[in-house]
Amino acid sequence: MNQRTLNVLLFVWVVGGFAAYLIQFHALIRTVLDVFGLG
């Protein structure tokens, strides 16, 4: 596996993992946006 492929795979892991982490907070994020008048 060359370095470019490795970097792409890790980017996918990091971005995907971060998105998966945030999904559980979708209701919370909406509430926070409401609190700051951004909802």
Add this chain to the structure above:
Amino acid sequence: MIAVFTLVLQILACLGLGAGALRTLKVLDRLACVERLGWSFAIGMGMLGWLLFAIGSLHLFRPEILWIFLGLAALPSVFLWRASPSGSFDRFDRWQWICLVALSLAAVFDLLEAVAPPADADTMAYHFALPKQFIESGGLDFVPRAIDGAIPLLVQMTYIPVLSLGGELALTLWTGVSGWGAVLLTYAIARRFVPRTAALAFAVLLTSTPAIVYSGGSGHVEVRLAMFVLLAAIAIADTARTGDWRYAAIAGLAVGFVVGGKYSGLFIALASAIALFSALALQRRPWVVLCVILCMVTLVAGGQWYVWNWIHTGDPVFPVLFGLIPYTDPTYWDMTHQRALEQVMAIDERAAPINLLWFFAYPFVATFKGLPIFESGRTGFGPFVLLVLPMAAAGIWLYRRDLHKSMLFPMAVIAVLFYAFWFCSGFSQRIRHLVPIYPLALICVGVAAVRGVDRFGIDRPFALAVGLAATVQLLGHAVFARNYAGYAFFSESREQFLTRNITGYPAAAWINANLPSTAKVFTAERQLIYHFDVPAYYGHPTDDARIDIHPGARDRGRFYAQLRNQRVTHILIRQAETLDAESGIGQWRGLASHGCLRPAHTVTVDVFQSRTLPSLSQTTTTLTVLEFDETACQAMNARSAG
């Protein structure tokens, strides 16, 4: 002003005691500058708590004695400034400045919390309530309540001088500052393995971790225990590296302070002994003497609260050994409460079955979709560790043949073993109980990831993981601090802030304003205990047997006798939760129906599920203060006897 002075004096006292101990052991000059501060503060804070136990057990919690004690303890801090400087100082680069700005932001957020009145429920129930009670009585009283009374209280001992001498502001400032001890040590330890930028990034990630944000500034002990665990781990690593008994003694001190801070510290003690043994044995070094030193010092540094419990109940880990050894006072605990507590632990505190699958799944489930009992969403560990897991795996694979020789080896053993002991013990599965080992996990995974990044040239995904995790965590920290900014910047009074943050605070305010100091209030409203100015009895359905309100209790005569035996004059109850039942906490209805209890004041209050985001759930409930009518009570007793 007096609050800040007391805070500074207590910080100097911690640094002084720690520096004195390190100098006595001839270790101070071997440490890098930032390590001197971190090690001294951690050892000193533990020693402060240890010595205050002795002062309290002699009933000497008097202002003049505490001033002298702190003043004398602060004197050896001069050793820190006189110790020979180590290393040169390099200028900060751009990324390091970004980390410093992030750390400064986190510090400002924490300061906002520290200057506001305390409002966390556990903190009000016992972390701050017990020190306040001890100060009022001039020394330590035994509190025969499971889970939050008859427990190791080494950390709470350090709350006593600041509260007694500097008042509430000094106390909240102290919890704010002492929470940063783990951050300082994380940076100092990480600096041994990685460049300054990465070490600063780890510090940012730790200080903004939701679980740390949630509990660091409150009275919770876990973040402060994390500091002791970090010191224990690096001292064990140094013992394995050098074979020097001095580091084993320091590790013993730190492990003892964890043991003296929480029952689960016993798991840390076992894990630390195994870590030291395995690290020494794998390197074919002599281990017997060093392990004995570790264990003996641990015993001395952490054993006092277990002796205290044993003297008062017969059970050093009250009430874990109930039924196995005889108890000195049968009113303290009984089989009914033992079963009720076991049921609570099995149902209310455990969401995942204890099996191998969940052993490995828990960290992932807790990170990505935590069950409510885990409390791992808003107060979890954030995404960093799992985001860099592949990079850490690459780093571990690179060094797989020499792992046992690494200084990180004993640190990782402690973290993994503690997690295993905790998970298999059936203890509460709330993720915050893992906070003491989280900085260790962060360092081990982070350093391994940096090794993988260096070797495979994958620095951009790593930087992205750090950036995303730190950004979302700092945003969460800002949202958390917003609640406290209202108090700091918008002229909100203390009463207004507490009414906005603590369910039922208006009832406590009414009691403080209207009841005489001779009154004593019984209540299960744990979030109010600290804020009562009159004596309060914190009743609990499962944790306290002296006034029996477990869900099946239904004996108004016994309930009345137990209340009067504790000299209770008033009861504060939440009507909505008790409905019409006359059992458990609802036994007051049996007394009220005979006129023995009558309402003195009723108030409707807001119920908060989240202080940070009150709009998540907002309902109201009714709290009623009831007072005894002695004539009616005697008539009721006479009828019952007849």
